[in-house]
Amino acid sequence: MDVRIGLIGAGWMGKAHTYAFANALMAFGPESGKPIFELISDIDEGAAKTACQKLGFSRWTKDWKKVVTDKNVDVVDIATPNIFHYEIAKAALENGKHVYCEKPLTLSFKESKELAALAEQKGVINYVGFNNVMNPATHYIKDLISSGKLGEVMTFRGTYDQDMLLDPELPITWRHITKYSGSGALGDLGSHLLSVSQFLLGDVQSVNALSKTFIEERPAAPGSSKLVQVENEDFITIIANYKNGAVGTLSSSRVATGRKNYLFYEIQGTKGSVYYSLERLNEVNVYFTSDKSADRGYRTVFLGSDHKGYKVFNPASGIAIGFNDIKILEVHELLSAITNNTPYICDFEFGARIDQVISAVLKSAAGKMWVQVREEGAVSR
Structure with missing residues (x-):
């Protein structure tokens, strides 16, 4: 079955999505859908033309509205700055399109919840690109928790740090302006960490x-001497109570000196613990209290063909995969949902839950108080 793609946004992430679609076909075959690069849009005409040629799309346009209404487009793929996600996704849903949207889904829980309800009403596939949820390491750790090997989970400690904005001479971008980005380090990096904790531990109940x-x-x-005010946070730290009784400490920084792509987390349970770092993507470290040997301690598990998602790439443990491979797993899940009606994790409801927690965190940081995370949104205690 052909799945015709209309991509909005010809930047780095749009290219990553296209690469993933092309390689999903090579890795998994056409059984889960054959991606057809139908139409690409970007407000920069030059970027749209160049990407159309280099990425193999049939047509290009400057007007994203032509993508969401095009009769030859099955999936609207949104790879734009955050501020445009809501408007484009809503228009695509109203036109009966499947939607694949980069995270965060929108700039507010209210908007994300609206999109989730609309997607359910329309009966179309709705997918948010939280790629770290599709990491095979994440699924291995989920199995450790679900099987009871870690016992009762007591704590989640995690951070996602980069130093990409450490240089004060780097100019202002849309990421620094709240009306365009929604938040700073929290939405850009911390949302990835929140997506992992949501998948592994479930709902957050309250935050400080x-x-x-x-x-x-x-x-x-x-090179300009004119300075502009930065409107959102470089750093965020969170204490979280989970509904399952676990306690979390989560943080994120976009000015973390020396850190390049440091998504790290540790989960401690009554029978075992596990820790993981994205900078060592193919290794998970585990400890079980049942090990009574004199040299007991953490041991390294090298992910491989025995773990979900790996064997499509490599035949043996220790042969590394990377970021683009995780994106391939992500788009394969999307394609399979469209063509075979298979279940998937990161739907708009999942994205709305992350935006709900973000809303509560922002309210807590602004008011310096505990905030309850409730279905109607972020409500102070």
């Missing part, structure tokens, strides 16, 4: 957060 902007002004443009 502290945020900080270390670089308060940035140049208006490269």
